[in-house]
Amino acid sequence: MLKIWGRTNSTNVKKALWAAEEVGVPYENIPAGGAYGVVSDPAYRAMNPNGLVPTLEDKDLVLWESNTIVRYLAAQYGQSTLYIDDAATRAKAERWMDWATSTLAGPFRDLFWNRVRMSAEERDNAAMEKGLQACGRLFAIVDTALASQPYLSGSQFGIGDIPVGCFAYAWFEMPIERPDHPHLESWYERLKLRPAYQKTVMTALT
Numbered sequence: 001m002l003k004i005w006g007r008t009n010s011t012n013v014k015k016a017l018w019a020a021e022e023v024g025v026p027y028e029n030i031p032a033g034g035a036y037g038v039v040s041d042p043a044y045r046a047m048n049p050n051g052l053v054p055t056l057e058d059k060d061l062v063l064w065e066s067n068t069i070v071r072y073l074a075a076q077y078g079q080s081t082l083y084i085d086d087a088a089t090r091a092k093a094e095r096w097m098d099w100a101t102s103t104l105a106g107p108f109r110d111l112f113w114n115r116v117r118m119s120a121e122e123r124d125n126a127a128m129e130k131g132l133q134a135c136g137r138l139f140a141i142v143d144t145a146l147a148s149q150p151y152l153s154g155s156q157f158g159i160g161d162i163p164v165g166c167f168a169y170a171w172f173e174m175p176i177e178r179p180d181h182p183h184l185e186s187w188y189e190r191l192k193l194r195p196a197y198q199k200t201v202m203t204a205l206t
Helices: 011-023 042-047 066-077 087-117 125-146 159-173 182-191 195-200
Strands: 002-005 027-030 055-058 061-064
Touching (some): 002 011, 011 027, 011 066, 011 159, 011 195, 061 066, 066 087, 066 159, 087 125, 087 159, 125 159, 125 182, 159 182
Parallel strands (some): 002 027
Antiparallel strands (some): 002 055, 055 061
């Protein structure tokens, strides 16, 4: 059976689990990282020398990097569900995957870690506010894109929605004051109707 290593409260692990659920492939989730440890064990480092999560095992194939795992699951198991056949449409969807990692993840980390994972005494309020403001500006970009199409992947849900969708859950569920992004919120409401999203992403924020 396919294995996905990683703790379920990790945004990057959620991407892989959500994709696996969408394509309907049976898998085993093995907790790793954070309080679970494992990632420093020699056996794990032999699979993933970065010591990070997620890691995917599918028979003899071992993959790390969450967006790569999502792409693989879609191509290998989601030809009729998650994968996008048209190369241009797929490329436009995949740019949102890379944007989420290269542009959104950094300021989002400053916001999320300080607001959710730090106590009031540990919190860096300046960093948290800076992250909040940056995320508001970045989600405005997503909001503009969604004004002309229902999904970041185009007319149908696809791989381009998964990384930003994982961040969107925390964005809307954290106790913060958010700017008004009506198209982003409508998209989020559509994601919330998906059973795979409910199961793998809509979990306690920790």
